[in-house]
Amino acid sequence: MITELVQQIINGLTVGGIYSLIALGLTVVFGILGIAHFAHGSFAMFGGYLIFFLLQRFGLSFFTAMVLAMPVGAVLGMLIERLAYRPVREAPPINAFIIALGLTMIIEGANLLMFGADQIVIPTSYHKVINIGTLSIVELRLYVIITIVLLILAMTVFISRTNTGMAVRAVAQNRSAAILMGINVDRIPMVIFAISSALGIAAGAFVGALFAISPGVGEGLVIKGFAVLILGGLGSIPGAIIGGVVLGVSETLAAGFISSSYKDVIAFLVMICVMLVRPEGLLGRRQ
Amino acid sequence: MNTKTLRVSAMLIAVVVVSLALPKMVSVPYYLHLTVLALIWVVVSEGQNLIQGYTGYVSIAQGGFMGIGAYACALLSVKLGLSAWLTLPLAPIITGCFAVLVGYPSLRLRGHYFAIVTLAFNMVIYIVLFNFKSLTGGEAGVTDIPRPGHNGLPGYYYLVLASAITAIAFCWLLVHSRVGRNLIAIRQNEALADSIGIVTWRYKLFAFVASASLAGFGGGLYAHFMRFINPDTFTVAQSLNAILAVILGGSGTLTGPVVGSFVVVFLPEYLRIADFFRLIVYGFILVLATIFMPQGIVSVTENVVRRLTKAR
Numbered sequence: 001m002i003t004e005l006v007q008q009i010i011n012g013l014t015v016g017g018i019y020s021l022i023a024l025g026l027t028v029v030f031g032i033l034g035i036a037h038f039a040h041g042s043f044a045m046f047g048g049y050l051i052f053f054l055l056q057r058f059g060l061s062f063f064t065a066m067v068l069a070m071p072v073g074a075v076l077g078m079l080i081e082r083l084a085y086r087p088v089r090e091a092p093p094i095n096a097f098i099i100a101l102g103l104t105m106i107i108e109g110a111n112l113l114m115f116g117a118d119q120i121v122i123p124t125s126y127h128k129v130i131n132i133g134t135l136s137i138v139e140l141r142l143y144v145i146i147t148i149v150l151l152i153l154a155m156t157v158f159i160s161r162t163n164t165g166m167a168v169r170a171v172a173q174n175r176s177a178a179i180l181m182g183i184n185v186d187r188i189p190m191v192i193f194a195i196s197s198a199l200g201i202a203a204g205a206f207v208g209a210l211f212a213i214s215p216g217v218g219e220g221l222v223i224k225g226f227a228v229l230i231l232g233g234l235g236s237i238p239g240a241i242i243g244g245v246v247l248g249v250s251e252t253l254a255a256g257f258i259s260s261s262y263k264d265v266i267a268f269l270v271m272i273c274v275m276l277v278r279p280e281g282l283l284g285r286r287q
Numbered sequence: 288m289n290t291k292t293l294r295v296s297a298m299l300i301a302v303v304v305v306s307l308a309l310p311k312m313v314s315v316p317y318y319l320h321l322t323v324l325a326l327i328w329v330v331v332s333e334g335q336n337l338i339q340g341y342t343g344y345v346s347i348a349q350g351g352f353m354g355i356g357a358y359a360c361a362l363l364s365v366k367l368g369l370s371a372w373l374t375l376p377l378a379p380i381i382t383g384c385f386a387v388l389v390g391y392p393s394l395r396l397r398g399h400y401f402a403i404v405t406l407a408f409n410m411v412i413y414i415v416l417f418n419f420k421s422l423t424g425g426e427a428g429v430t431d432i433p434r435p436g437h438n439g440l441p442g443y444y445y446l447v448l449a450s451a452i453t454a455i456a457f458c459w460l461l462v463h464s465r466v467g468r469n470l471i472a473i474r475q476n477e478a479l480a481d482s483i484g485i486v487t488w489r490y491k492l493f494a495f496v497a498s499a500s501l502a503g504f505g506g507g508l509y510a511h512f513m514r515f516i517n518p519d520t521f522t523v524a525q526s527l528n529a530i531l532a533v534i535l536g537g538s539g540t541l542t543g544p545v546v547g548s549f550v551v552v553f554l555p556e557y558l559r560i561a562d563f564f565r566l567i568v569y570g571f572i573l574v575l576a577t578i579f580m581p582q583g584i585v586s587v588t589e590n591v592v593r594r595l596t597k598a599r
Binding site: 030084097102112223227269276 | 395396402404410411418524527564571573574577581
C-alpha cells in the first residue's frame with residue numbers, strides 16, 4: 001500500500017513537472033503582461049511535432065533536437081507577441097483573450113496542415129527501468145524531471161541575475177517608472193514571449209516522448225496549465241511550480257485509487273476547492 | 288415620427304417579413320437547417336451577452352450549460368416519454384438550478400479567475416456527460432429524440448424563430464429594467480455599485496443564472512432539432528464560440544449577438560470550401576477582426592452608415 005502510494009507519487013511528479021513547465025510559460029506572460037495566452041498549449045504541441053520531425057528527418061537525438069527547437073520556438077513566440085498581441089495592448093483584456101483563441105485556431109490548423117492528424121509518439125532510447133528498493137522509475141521519466149528542474153533553475157537565474165531579467169521585473173512592478181529609468185519597454189514583452197514559448201516547446205517535447213501528441217491534446221494541456229496557475233496564484237512563479245506538482249500528483253493518485261475516467265474531474269475539484277478557501281491561490285498575494 | 292425611428296421600424300418590418308417567409312424562399316433545405324442553428328445560437332449568445340456584455344463577467348461555461356439543457360430534454364423525452372412542449376420549458380429551469388450551484392462559488396472571483404473557474408466547470412460537465420454512461424449513454428450519446436410538429440423542418444423553424452424572439456425580448460426587458468441598469472453599473476464599477484447599496488452578488492448570480500438558463504433552453508432546442516446528441520457538442524470550444532458570437536457581433540448590445548450568431552454558424556460553413564485551411568482562415572479572421580474592429584460588426588456598420596448619410 002505504502003509502496004504503491006510512493007510509486008504513484010513518483011509517477012505524479014513527472015506529470016506535475018510538465019504541468020509546472022506549461023504553467024511557468026503561462027504565468028510569466030500573465031503576471032507581467034496580463035495576457036491569458038490560451039494558444040500556449042497548441043504551441044507546445046507544435047514543439048512536440050517539430051522535435052518529432054527533426055528526429056525522423058535528421059536522426060538527431062531527443063535532447064539535441066530539443067535544444068535546437070527551443071530557440072526556434074523563442075523566435076516564433078516573439079513574432080506572435082509583435083504581430084498579434086501588441087496591437088491590442090491598450091484594449092480591454094478580453095480582446096487579447098480573443099486574439100489568443102484565434103491564435104489557437106491558427107496554430108492547431110498549421111499543426112494539422114504540416115504534420116497530419118495521426119497520433120505520434122516521439123521515440124527515445126531511454127527505456128531502462130531503474131530500481132530503487134521496491135520502487136522503480138523509467139530512465140526517461142528521471143531525465144525529464146532533471147531537465148525540468150534545470151530549465152526552471154535557468155529561468156530563475158535569468159530573471160534574478162541578468163540585466164534583461166532585472167528590466168523584466170522592473171516592468172512587472174511599475175511600467176511608467178521603468179520607462180523613466182530608460183528601459184526599452186517595447187522589448188520586454190518580446191523577451192517574455194521568447195522565454196515562455198521556449199519553455200512551451202520543451203513541455204511539448206516531454207508530452208510527446210512520455211505520452212502522445214495528437215490534435216486536441218494542446219487544448220487539454222493549456223486548460224490544465226491555467227488550473228495550475230489558479231492553484232498556485234496567477235503570476236506567481238513558485239506558485240506555478242508547486243501548483244503543477246500538486247495537480248499532477250493529485251491527478252495520478254485519483255487515477256490510481258479512485259477512477260481513471262474521473263481523474264480530471266477530481267483535479268478540477270481540487271482547484272475549485274482551493275479557489276474557494278484561498279481565492280488568491282496557494283502562494284498568491286492577498287489583494 | 289423622425290427619420291431615425293422611421294428607418295428603424297422599416298428595417299424591423301423587413302426583418303419580420305423576411306424571417307416569416309424564409310421557409311418559402313429558401314429552396315435548399317440545408318440553408319434552412321443552418322438558419323435554424325443560427326437562431327438557436329441567438330438564444331445562447333443573447334444569454335452569454337447578459338453575463339459577458341452587460342455584467343462584464345466572461346463566463347466560459349455556456350457550452351456546458353447547453354449540454355445540461357440538451358441532455359435534460361433528450362432524457363426526459365426519450366426515457367420518460369414527455370412531450371417536447373413540456374421538456375423545452377423545463378430545460379431552462381433545470382439548467383438554472385445547476386447554474387446556481389456553479390455560479391454561487393465562482394462569482395466570488397473576478398476577471399480571469401472567474402473565467403478559468405467557469406471553464407473548469409465546463410470541463411467537469413463534459414467529463415460527467417462522457418463517463419456517466421448509465422444515464423447519458425457516454426460517447427454514443429442519445430438517439431431518436433422526438434422533434435415536435437411532425438418532424439417537419441419549416442414547422443420547427445417557426446418554433447425556433449419564436450424562441451429566439453422571446454429570448455431577445457426577455458433580454459430587452461431585462462436590460463431596460465432596474466436590474467439591467469444595476470448589471471451595467473456592476474460592469475462599469477463594481478466597488479462603486481456595492482457602495483451605493485446594490486447587493487452586487489445577488490445581481491451577478493441572477494445574470495449568471497439567466498444566461499445559463501438561456502443556454503439550457505438553446506441546448507434543448509438543439510437536442511429536439513438534431514434528434515441526436517453526444518458530449519462532443521458541449522465542450523469548451525462551444526463556450527468559446529458563444530463568446531466569439533458576442534464579441535464579433537458587438538458585446539453589450541442586443542443586436543450584436545444576433546449578427547454574431549449568424550456569423551459563427553455561416554462563416555465556418557462557407558470556409559468549408561477552403562477545407563484544409565478552414566481553421567487557419569477562421570483564426571486569422573478572428574485575430575484581424577479583434578485588432579481592427581474591436582467594437583463588433585454592428586457598431587462598425589452603424590459608423591459606416593452614419594458616415595455615408597452625413598456625406599450626402
